[in-house]
Amino acid sequence: MSEAAQPDANRPTGSGAQTDEWAMIAALRNGEEAAFTALVNRYHATMIRLAMIYVSDRSVAEEVAQEAWMGILRSLDNFEGRSSLKTWMFRILTNRAKTRATREGRSIAFSDLWSIDQEPDEPVLEPERFLPSDHAQWPHHWATPPQSWAAVPEERMLSQETRALVQGAINTLPMSQRMVISLRDIAGWTSEEVCNVLNITESNQRVLLHRARAKVRRALERYLNEA
Amino acid sequence: MTTENPLTCKELADLVTEYLEGKLSPADQQRFEEHMDMCPPCRIYVDQINQTITLTGALKEDDIPVHIQDALLDAFRAWKRV
Ligand SMILES: [Zn+2]
Numbered sequence: 001m002s003e004a005a006q007p008d009a010n011r012p013t014g015s016g017a018q019t020d021e022w023a024m025i026a027a028l029r030n031g032e033e034a035a036f037t038a039l040v041n042r043y044h045a046t047m048i049r050l051a052m053i054y055v056s057d058r059s060v061a062e063e064v065a066q067e068a069w070m071g072i073l074r075s076l077d078n079f080e081g082r083s084s085l086k087t088w089m090f091r092i093l094t095n096r097a098k099t100r101a102t103r104e105g106r107s108i109a110f111s112d113l114w115s116i117d118q119e120p121d122e123p124v125l126e127p128e129r130f131l132p133s134d135h136a137q138w139p140h141h142w143a144t145p146p147q148s149w150a151a152v153p154e155e156r157m158l159s160q161e162t163r164a165l166v167q168g169a170i171n172t173l174p175m176s177q178r179m180v181i182s183l184r185d186i187a188g189w190t191s192e193e194v195c196n197v198l199n200i201t202e203s204n205q206r207v208l209l210h211r212a213r214a215k216v217r218r219a220l221e222r223y224l225n226e227a
Numbered sequence: 228m229t230t231e232n233p234l235t236c237k238e239l240a241d242l243v244t245e246y247l248e249g250k251l252s253p254a255d256q257q258r259f260e261e262h263m264d265m266c267p268p269c270r271i272y273v274d275q276i277n278q279t280i281t282l283t284g285a286l287k288e289d290d291i292p293v294h295i296q297d298a299l300l301d302a303f304r305a306w307k308r309v
Contacts, residue, residue, distance in 0.1 A: 031303075031307035033300060033303060033304070036299075036300065036303045037296070037300065040291065040296065040299050040300075041291065044291050044295075044299075045288030045289045045290075045291065046288060048289075049288075062295070066295070066298065066299065069299055069302065070302060073302065073303065073306040074306075124240070124241075125240060130235075130236060130237045139235060140235035140236060140237040140238065141235060141236045141237075141266075142236045142268045142269075145236075145268030145271070146268055146271045146272050146275055147271070148271050148274075149275060149278065157278075157282070158285070162282065163282070163285060163286060166279075166282050166283055166285075166286060167286055170283070170286075181283065185280050185283040185284055186283060186284065186286050186287075186288065187288065188284070191248065206244055206245065206248060206250065209244055210243070210244035210245075213244065213276055213279055213280065213283075214240075214243075214276070216279050216283060217275050217276055217279040220275070220278075220279060220282070221275070
């Protein structure tokens, strides 16, 4: 039998992410502290971020995240892998956060939170960036085209100031847009994971992401193309 | 060969996320790419959206305070003993 045909317990089967996940679960069930610490480092800040959608302030969100870890440990032996570990963990987190919000008397209709109908239908670019629709030659082509950033020095692009600008632009987004861009582009989640945890449709998720990225680009444009 | 119904720049800007997410129909994807091929400002726009994604990705989540890490680790050790 050739080497390649041998089943090998150490060789990943299926997707890498799935293999990593089962290795992580086995390590946790074995009581390996390094595995737990890695998981906490990977997800705790995102848990607080998500909890803050539901509860009043950051200190409560931190408590909710800690409670969620306790809930995760208590249920870990029952985890069957019907969803990803990440999705499962964040469901525990959002359930805790909702319970806490109810106890705090914050009875927001959570489904409304994610409805894009709730948001003003703002254009992501100022309408005057484009020529009018009845323009003889170039209807809806650029009136004020974006200026390339190729001449921006790399050290400015990667500076602390630029980073603060991006963070500031994200902070001013409506909550739903801020959450989606944070999960997708900072935490690196897939659209499927975001939809599962936030319980929104893929097209809603995409609209929120689209608006968020366009506004952050616009903020960068103002900043990088000035002087 | 070009498609019958070319995109405008405004339409391209509206579709950029669907394009980057691979959600356009093959026909619309072709219209999108044909427009980019002939329109330098739209190439710049798509490139800037990609740079925006990269710069956002460089942001870091907050570090976890040591006392919270310790508290969680204590909980893990207690759980292990049960
Ligand atoms: Zn164009």
